[in-house]
Amino acid sequence: MLWLGDFHNAKQILSAIDRRLAKGRTGDAAPRAVISDADAFYRLRQARAQRSRMMSLILVPLTFDAPEGAASVPLPRAPRVGPAVEFAYAQQPGFGVGHAVVSLQELSGVQSAYQWYVTGIDIPAVNGRIHPHYGTFLPTRHEYVDLVAQAPLSNLELAFDVGTGTGLLAAVLVNRGVKKVVGTDIHQRAVDCANENFARLGLQEAAEAQLISMFPDGRAPLVVCNPPWLPGSAATTLDAAVYDPGSTMLLQFLNGLTDHLADDGEGWLVLSDLAELLGLRSRQLLLDAIDQAGLDVIDRLDTAPRHQRAADRSDLLHAARSREVTSLWRLRAKRPDGLQRGDGRPERRRPTD
Numbered sequence: 001m002l003w004l005g006d007f008h009n010a011k012q013i014l015s016a017i018d019r020r021l022a023k024g025r026t027g028d029a030a031p032r033a034v035i036s037d038a039d040a041f042y043r044l045r046q047a048r049a050q051r052s053r054m055m056s057l058i059l060v061p062l063t064f065d066a067p068e069g070a071a072s073v074p075l076p077r078a079p080r081v082g083p084a085v086e087f088a089y090a091q092q093p094g095f096g097v098g099h100a101v102v103s104l105q106e107l108s109g110v111q112s113a114y115q116w117y118v119t120g121i122d123i124p125a126v127n128g129r130i131h132p133h134y135g136t137f138l139p140t141r142h143e144y145v146d147l148v149a150q151a152p153l154s155n156l157e158l159a160f161d162v163g164t165g166t167g168l169l170a171a172v173l174v175n176r177g178v179k180k181v182v183g184t185d186i187h188q189r190a191v192d193c194a195n196e197n198f199a200r201l202g203l204q205e206a207a208e209a210q211l212i213s214m215f216p217d218g219r220a221p222l223v224v225c226n227p228p229w230l231p232g233s234a235a236t237t238l239d240a241a242v243y244d245p246g247s248t249m250l251l252q253f254l255n256g257l258t259d260h261l262a263d264d265g266e267g268w269l270v271l272s273d274l275a276e277l278l279g280l281r282s283r284q285l286l287l288d289a290i291d292q293a294g295l296d297v298i299d300r301l302d303t304a305p306r307h308q309r310a311a312d313r314s315d316l317l318h319a320a321r322s323r324e325v326t327s328l329w330r331l332r333a334k335r336p337d338g339l340q341r342g343d344g345r346p347e348r349r350r351p352t353d
Contacts, residue, residue, distance in 0.1 A: 002059045002101060007078040010104055014058055021051050037320050038279035045232070055105040062100040071096075073107075081107065084114035088134040091189075110134065125149040126171040128201045133193035137242070139168045143303045144226060144270050147328040148172050151268060151301055155221035160184070160260065162225040162253055164209050167194025169224055169270075174206045178222070184212040214252055219262045225253045226270040231280050247281060254293040258333045267295070267331040277320040290331065299330040 003010040060078075062071050062085065070082030085102075088110040089095050102110075113134045120129030121138065125145050132138050139145065148169050156177045161170040164183025173181050185191050194209035210216055215223070228244035244250055250271070257267045275281040290297060305324045 001057060002061065003104070004061070004075065007060070007073060007075040010058060010060060010075070014055065014104055014108075017054060017058075018051075021054060036279060037277065041278045041280065052105075056103040058104045059101045060104050060107065062102055064096050064098065064100075079111070081111065084111045087114045087117060123168065123171075126168070126175050126201060128171075130166050130168050130171070130197055131193075131200065132166050133189050133196075135187070135189045136166050136193045139166060141305070143306055143326050144272075144328075145169070145172060147270060147301050147303055147326065148224065148268065149176065151328050151330065153178070153222070154264075154266070155262075158182075158220045158262075159222040159224060160216055160220045162214055162223065163227060163249065164194045165190050165226075167197045167207065167209055169226060170194065170207045170209070171197065171201055171203055173222075173224070174203045179206060181207045182216045182220075183207065183209040184214065184216055185209060186211070186213045214249075215256055215260045219260050219265065221262045221265045222268065223257060223260055223265065224268045224270070225249075227253060229272040230275050230278075247285075250286075251289055254289050254295065254331075257331065258294050261333055264332070266298070269329040269331060270326070271329065272324055272326045274320060274324045277323055290329075294334050295331045296334050297329055298332050301328040301330075302326070 003013075060073055060075060062081075063074050064071055071085035072078070073081055085107075086095075113132075116138060117131050117133060120131040121140065122129050123139065123142070123145065125142075125148075130139055145168065149172050153176060157179055159170075159173050159178045159181045161167075161173070161181055161183040164170050164185050167183055170181040170183040183191075183194050185194065188211055191209045191211045194207075195204070198204045198207045198209070227249040228242050230243050231245065231247050232243035233245055250269075253267075253269065261267060271286075273283070276283050276286075302325050305321065305326065
């Protein structure tokens with residue numbers, strides 16, 4: 001439905017649709033059968049996908065006839081959207097010409113993302129703020145950042161950050177003294193975002209992001225990867241930061257790691273065990289993949305989640321989230337003589353904050 005009336009009335013209708021959908025989710029008082037965590041996860045994803053489809057049915061017009069071609073919503077009481085729309089869509093073909101329509105729900109998300117970008121997110125590990133571009137994952141969970149900030153570093157010459165996103169982990173490594181960090185990503189938005197963040201933090205001489213799938217050329221003493229943590233389809237760019245269909249990126253990283261590690265180099269795999277707790281991937285699958293890639297586990301650093309969802313008992317996945325552990329797996333290529341650095345399956349230590 002293309003809405004041509006008062007903008008605030010459109011927002012009220014959108015809120016009413018959301019309330020009706022929420023009522024439909026909670027209004028069934030009949031007892032429910034006990035289901036597995038995996039089934040609960042899939043049902044939750046289906047419900048969220050249905051909500052997204054329904055909430056996207058209200059469209060509002062955009063025009064680009066404002067001064068200097070800035071976008072505006074030509075409706076009564078509409079907010080100023082020009083900077084946010086340019087922030088999100090400037091790279092789209094035909095941007096700034098004629099007229100367009102956009103989902104009101106998406107426009108609200110664009111405005112929120114723009115505010116995150118303008119304000120930035122304070123990250124103590126980089127002594128500054130990270131400013132995420134539209135379509136890049138917001139680094140609001142700090143436990144995995146703290147793992148990279150605390151893991152022992154034996155070589156400060158060069159590091160690769162595979163799937164760099166906002167460039168956060170690359171910036172952490174430079175802040176720890178690594179002389180050169182090369183980040184890679186398959187999305188141009190992420191590459192631009194990372195390089196902009198490096199410049200904001202004054203790290204542009206030591207860190208750079210490149211548009212590459214997986215590894216840059218050459219070998220490095222340290223290769224870091226924080227792949228999407230959950231197997232599953234990714235419908236949007238943001239989903240791609242959370243869902244890894246068939247654990248493809250995880251397996252590509254493991255299988256290609258030995259070809260990009262310098263002698264005695266380390267690979268750091270940063271991964272949550274939420275997929276294991278939900279029954280989406282087994283620990284044995286991960287251990288087998290590490291072994292088959294010619295890698296040994298030399299250590300594993302664990303930490304417990306500190307985000308709000310872990311303590312939210314109303315979350316359908318609370319049982320799993322409350323037990324989630326995020327780990328930094330320290331990996332090395334197997335020695336030619338067959339001697340391992342540890343048994344490859346270290347006992348899990350108690351999570352630490």
